[in-house]
Amino acid sequence: xxxxxQNSGPLSVPEGAIAxxxxxxxxxxxxxxxxxxxxxxKSPELIMFIYSNxxxxxxxxxxxxxxxxxxxxxxxxxxxxxxxxxxLCAVNAGGTSYGKxxxxxxxxxxxxx
Amino acid sequence: xxxxxxxxxHQVTQMxxxxxLRCVPISNHLYFYWYRQILGxxxxxxxxxxxxxxxxxxxxxxxxxxxERPDGSNFTLKIRSTKLExxxxxxxxxxxxxxxxxxxxxxxxxxxxxxx
Numbered sequence: 001x002x003x004x005x006q007n008s009g010p011l012s013v014p015e016g017a018i019a020x021x022x023x024x025x026x027x028x029x030x031x032x033x034x035x036x037x038x039x040x041x042k043s044p045e046l047i048m049f050i051y052s053n054x055x056x057x058x059x060x061x062x063x064x065x066x067x068x069x070x071x072x073x074x075x076x077x078x079x080x081x082x083x084x085x086x087x088l089c090a091v092n093a094g095g096t097s098y099g100k101x102x103x104x105x106x107x108x109x110x111x112x113x
Numbered sequence: 114x115x116x117x118x119x120x121x122x123h124q125v126t127q128m129x130x131x132x133x134l135r136c137v138p139i140s141n142h143l144y145f146y147w148y149r150q151i152l153g154x155x156x157x158x159x160x161x162x163x164x165x166x167x168x169x170x171x172x173x174x175x176x177x178x179x180x181e182r183p184d185g186s187n188f189t190l191k192i193r194s195t196k197l198e199x200x201x202x203x204x205x206x207x208x209x210x211x212x213x214x215x216x217x218x219x220x221x222x223x224x225x226x227x228x229x
Contacts (some may be wrong), residue, residue: 029195043204043220044156088156099146099208099218103156 004091006104013111017074021107023089026070033065033072034101037085044088044103048074079111087109110111115139119205124204125227129188129194129215134224136205145188146206146218147180156204162188197229202226 003026013019021035024046032051049055050063050072062075072091076083086106092098118137120177126132138145147159160170162180179191187205192199206218 043222045220046217049217090156095124097144097161099144099161099206100158100169101156101218102158103157 002030002091002093002102002104003010004089004102004104006087006089006107008105008107010108010110013051013079013109013110015079015113017079017111019079019109019111021074021076021109022086023072023074023104024070025072025089025091026058026103027091027102028070029065030070030091030093032098034090034092035061035064035072035074036047036088036090036103037083038088038106039042039085044090068098076109079109081113084109084111087101114130115219117205117207117219119203119221119224121224122222123181123225123227126195128197132195132199132226134190134192134205134226136190136207136221137186138188138205138207139209139219140186142207142209144168144183144208144210145180145182146208147190148206149201150203150204150223151201154229156174159190159203186227192226195226197228200226200228202209 024094034049035047048063050065060077064073088106089104090101143164150156161168202223205221
């Protein structure tokens with residue numbers, strides 16, 4: 001059974017701080033990794049994807065991937081109250097449709113003013 | 114901006130009834146998916162669909178479920194005889210390509226199914 005694990009939180013950070021979200025996955029053959037944001041009652045919204053070891057930056061967001069440790073993280077710099085949401089880590093196993101994703105249970109992030 | 118649209122936004126049905134959830138994917142997309150999320154639980158893959166046939170399905174997607182693309186725009190999920198445990202938010206998603214670097218999934222806003 002391919003698993004994606006996240007700390008459910010809630011993670012609470014002050015406005016302007018760095019929020020660090022972590023995710024581990026069980027399938028060593030996993031190839032593509034995604035971070036989605038989901039507001040309560042809404043659909044997942046893609047923030048970033050990464051498929052090579054190392055860091056990938058997009059604005060205030062940085063995704064980090066370590067395939068040897070089977071670990072992927074998301075850093076949010078200068079956190080804003082509007083970043084308060086559930087952050088979902090998702091993994092594609094490779095060799096299957098890239099749209100077939102295994103999601104973690106999500107980390108609830110609260111950014112307080 | 115193009116978007117995936119789903120109808121209905123909320124459906125309440127009695128156990129044992131048939132339900133059809135409808136989706137209109139983004140017009141130039143070729144790959145279609147259904148996911149579901151039971152309240153408070155993970156988003157789970159149900160099925161992927163390409164070139165008018167199922168390309169992959171999960172263990173959840175048993176004989177009670179079926180998908181169809183009846184015309185050039187709609188993509189439907191049918192649940193033949195609903196059970197209480199089918200109560201969930203059902204998300205349709207589509208992508209233009211099936212590649213790791215550009216195959217972004219675009220999700221619809223979801224259809225909430227409540228089975229009584």
